[in-house]
Amino acid sequence: MEERQFTCHCSTERCLHKVPLFASLNDASLESLTDKMSHRVYQKGEILVMEGQQPLGFTVIHSGSAKAYRTTSDGKEQILYIFPAHDYFGARFLFTEDEVPYCVEALEETHVCILSKQQLKDILIEHPKVALELIEAMAKRMKRLELLMQQSGKKKAEIRIAAILLEFAETYGTQENGRTVVNLPLSQEGIANYVGVARETLSRKLSQLEEEKIVEFTERLQMVVLDTEKLIALSSGEYELNV
Amino acid sequence: MEERQFTCHCSTERCLHKVPLFASLNDASLESLTDKMSHRVYQKGEILVMEGQQPLGFTVIHSGSAKAYRTTSDGKEQILYIFPAHDYFGARFLFTEDEVPYCVEALEETHVCILSKQQLKDILIEHPKVALELIEAMAKRMKRLELLMQQSGKKKAEIRIAAILLEFAETYGTQENGRTVVNLPLSQEGIANYVGVARETLSRKLSQLEEEKIVEFTERLQMVVLDTEKLIALSSGEYELNV
DNA sequence: GCAAAAGTGTGATTTGAATCACAACATCTT
DNA sequence: AAGATGTTGTGATTCAAATCACACTTTTGC
Known part of the structure; x- marks a missing residue:
């Protein structure tokens, strides 16, 4: 087995560059932002956040992938989202609640970069274009939910x-x-x-x-x-x- | 029957004041904004926007209420949202598409104020706090969708x-x-x-x-x-x- | 490499909700 | 007030998917 990695290469690779959300930021602000983020690595099956816990923060998936699910009353897991590489999660529940509404689990070795709620808010206030991007991204996710809703009816x-x-x-x-x-x-x-x-x-x-x-x-x-x-x-x- | 009303009292009542989304705007910008909006009145059963049409714009429900629905392949209507007074709709599809993904129909006499896509974007860029509010509002709506998703599974x-x-x-x-x-x-x-x-x-x-x-x-x-x-x-x- | 565990295919049975089919009301309309 | 139209309650029947039960295959870990 490969040696477990505890650091990711974000700072050198400027991982946020690949995330469309931050496309409107220039390289300088992007780099200063990257430095502020915290980075973590999870192995397959590890839990990034547990239902009911405090939110980790706004999380960008640098590499790997993860699933978000809830365990229903009859003991089954209902998967709500699959987050592929370069996707992100956390905006939705950072803004609505106190606790995370579902578990997020790594589907493979997964490297993530995390932004605290305050850091995210600061960016959104300072860079309205990023806010607009986020709104668009949320709109897309809602579109998918609406479609599924319709079908699940x-x-x-x-x-x-x-x-x-x-x-x-x-x-x-x-x-x-x-x-x-x-x-x-x-x-x-x-x-x-x-x-x-x-x-x-x-x-x-x-x-x-x-x-x-x-x-x-x-x-x-x-x-x-x-x-x-x-x-x-x-x-x-x-x-x-x-x- | 009462005489049909073709104008609403938005400009005098500053209807947007009641909408939490715009709470952070001061009275001056609120009033200038209100003047720019267009206003319409719909009777019960009238369609505000038709599935497949061009979006009306960002629409605030001043009074009354409306339902958003799609007609499924087997000819039934699947209601996706109910918009009560002071709620709004349009942000989600103004940002994702070209055409409206569902019909919106008045459930009773309903007065609305409409903002064009560009007007909304301008406000969001100029007043990042409003953008933050909108993100929060969308997060709430997503929360509801996620909950329903889970249950409809x-x-x-x-x-x-x-x-x-x-x-x-x-x-x-x-x-x-x-x-x-x-x-x-x-x-x-x-x-x-x-x-x-x-x-x-x-x-x-x-x-x-x-x-x-x-x-x-x-x-x-x-x-x-x-x-x-x-x-x-x-x-x-x-x-x-x-x- | 072999055992344990996880994942998959397929039949038989049960079950909950859709559908069909009306009767009983309520509400508009004129 | 009376007919028309829309809304609701309830039984009987049908049907799709859940559940149960088990054989079979593939993966994984030591």
């Missing part, structure tokens, strides 16, 4: 599954001679918890999707989208899986 | 119903010697569309709630909450309705 599992697969394709997919190859961030069990259906239902639906040549599961945690059109039609309810 | 209808009733109690309830009297903004049919269950299911569940003396429906569009604790327990899944 409906019972059909396949609609919601198709929507999540499309989300994955967009976030983790790469084009390879026409087909979209997607490295899934979660196992089937995890996807089921994200979609909010039973693991068995997901397994059955995925088999159907393969039968109908809409997607293909080549190896563990890898999916190839064969027919994006159909997947979109499915997610909007225009198309249904035949038995 | 679960199948139990009563959990989601309880959550919505609590939301209504908070927004439209008034304390009257211990009990909370709530003037509902929607009919049963509307509530069903908001929760995302069949109208019949809602009716049955509400009857059960009355049987168990948790709420009481005194007159049309009026609910009295008798046992808030139980309603909360129900919404979190700690308590279940006995047949």
Whole structure:
């Protein structure tokens, strides 16, 4: 096993540069900001923040990825967000509460940079353009939530599954001679918890999707989208899986 | 019937004063802003914006209320938001898209004040505190969406119903010697569309709630909450309705 | 390399809510 | 006041997904 790393290379690499949120800052302010941030490394399975705890702060994922989830009353985990590399979290709950509303857990080795609430507020007041960016970013996240809401109102599992697969394709997919190859961030069990259906239902639906040549599961945690059109039609309810 | 009103009293009443979003603006900037806004009046059932259209702008509800909904592929309406008086909408889609993602319809006679995208942006750049307020407001709305998401992942209808009733109690309830009297903004049919269950299911569940003396429906569009604790327990899944 | 653990596929059964189908009210309208 | 229209309650039936149960496969850790 590799030696565990306790520092990240943020200061040298100026990791914030890759985050669209801070795109409008010039290099000088960016560097002074980076110096002020604290940096941490988490191994796969480690918890970044625990539901009910004090918020860590505004957290930028430098590398790696994480999932945010809550444990429901019947003991299952409902995943709310997957944060890929260069994404961030914390703005939403830094501003609304006292305690974090969900657990965030690393899905792999993950390096993060953290900004305290006050630091973030200072930046937003000083650089209104960053605030505007943040508003836009939040709007995008809301858009996704609204879409999911709409779909989850409906019972059909396949609609919601198709929507999540499309989300994955967009976030983790790469084009390879026409087909979209997607490295899934979660196992089937995890996807089921994200979609909010039973693991068995997901397994059955995925088999159907393969039968109908809409997607293909080549190896563990890898999916190839064969027919994006159909997947979109499915997610909007225009198309249904035949038995 | 009363004569239809085509102008609102914004300029004299400084309606924006009541909107927490603009609380940090001084009277002078508030008044100059108010003059720049356009004002409109809608009757019950009139559409403020249509799904797919160009956004109206950032819209503040001066008086009245409205619902935002989408029509799903199977022809039902899924209500996403209810906007009460002094609430506002538009920030979310002004920043993300080209077209409005849902219909907004007046639930009663409704007076609104509208700010164009550019006007809003200018204010946000000039008054970073307003931007901070907007971020907080969006965070709150996201919090609600996340909560609903979580609950809609679960199948139990009563959990989601309880959550919505609590939301209504908070927004439209008034304390009257211990009990909370709530003037509902929607009919049963509307509530069903908001929760995302069949109208019949809602009716049955509400009857059960009355049987168990948790709420009481005194007159049309009026609910009295008798046992808030139980309603909360129900919404979190700690308590279940006995047949 | 082998055992334990984690993840996956598939049938049989149960269950909760959607759907269908009306009857009973309430509310607009003229 | 009476018909029309919209709203609500309740039974019977259907149906999709959860649950249960277990075989099978893959990964992981020592």
